[in-house]
Amino acid sequence: MVNRKSVEMLAARIKLRHLQIALALRDTPTAKEVARHANVSESAISKTLAELEDQLGFKLFERAGNGRRPTAMGAQVLPVMEALVARAHSMAEIIVDVRSGAQGGLRIGVATDMGKLSLAPLIHTFNDAHPGIALDVQTGGFQAMTELLQQDGLDALVCYDDSTLVSPALGRLRLAPPQPLVVVANARLSPLAARPGVTLRDLHGQPWCKPRPGTMMHAKLAELFLRAGLDLPPRGIQVSDLLLTDEFIRSTDYLVMLPVAAARRLTTDQAAAVLLIDLHMHNPPTIIVWRRAHEWQPSLLRFLDFCRQRHAPPEGGASGSAFGQER
Secondary structure, eight states: OOOHHHHHHHHHHOOHHHHHHHHHHHHSSOHHHHHHHHTSOHHHHHHHHHHHHHHHTSOSEEEETTEEEEOHHHHHHHHHHHHHHHHHHHHHHHHHHHHHTOOOEEEEEEOSHHHHHHHHHHHHHHHHHOTTSEEEEEEOOHHHHHHHHHTTSOSEEEEEOOGGGOOTTEEEEEEEOOOBEEEEEETTTOTTTTOSSOOHHHHHTSOEEEOOTTSHHHHHHHHHHHTTTOOSOSSEEEOOOHHHHHHHHHHSSOEEEEEHHHHHHHHTTSSEEEOSOOOOOBOOOEEEEEEGGGTTSHHHHHHHHHHHTTSOOOBOTTOOOOOOOOO
């Protein structure tokens, strides 16, 4: 059983400077270089390490040739020290922001067009409520955006739900439920716009705005035509930009498959129409995902609380759906 008093005594004795020196010794070839960068003597570095190891009750490093390497125990605690130093650095940034009157920044990635539709009104309202938080919204493919999140290049990511995002290390909040998928065509130019009883073979013969390979929508479109024993439609173009797709639908006879919420944008002015065919397909839910280790940051906390007030509670880290995703 853990002795709480011993834990509290150890926590009170450990200094941030001790942790910084230990990490520098891990990452720098010699203690002499660490001393030079820290602007202290080499003996001061050795003394600091000895004090820390005395507090811990074990050695952090052992000799390895002409250098050093972490001991088995050191390898367990050094990453924790690194996280604490990083958090202290973030705290310092927040304090500087508070002193200057700023409220920090928030970096949000978007990896799906449905995310763009869900996020735009949310960001607008949040920005009105918290004008002091500097917002930076980036878009990209799923793989690139998730890597950026893991590498601390983003504070939160809006994307389709995916099995790879089910992790105790990640928080998740649903923004939009699954949407039925529909086929949209130009109401005037498409020969299928007014046709009742459209079939998959009818769709296959038309030009399409096709999603790029490797995306969730590309997989959905391939699955749709596979039901009829068909490959993807041969005519059309590959396009990943939502605005360019909109222009093609408004000005040509091309077809596109969209979530019904996205389709409404094109059909409200009657320039486009949803074709009369039930695809029996849905896209995954749209979610916000973030690293739990960073959810203490004030700007992220405010944003997540703001979203929770308008949407369902966050899903548990160990549960969730395993859907396709833009990658």
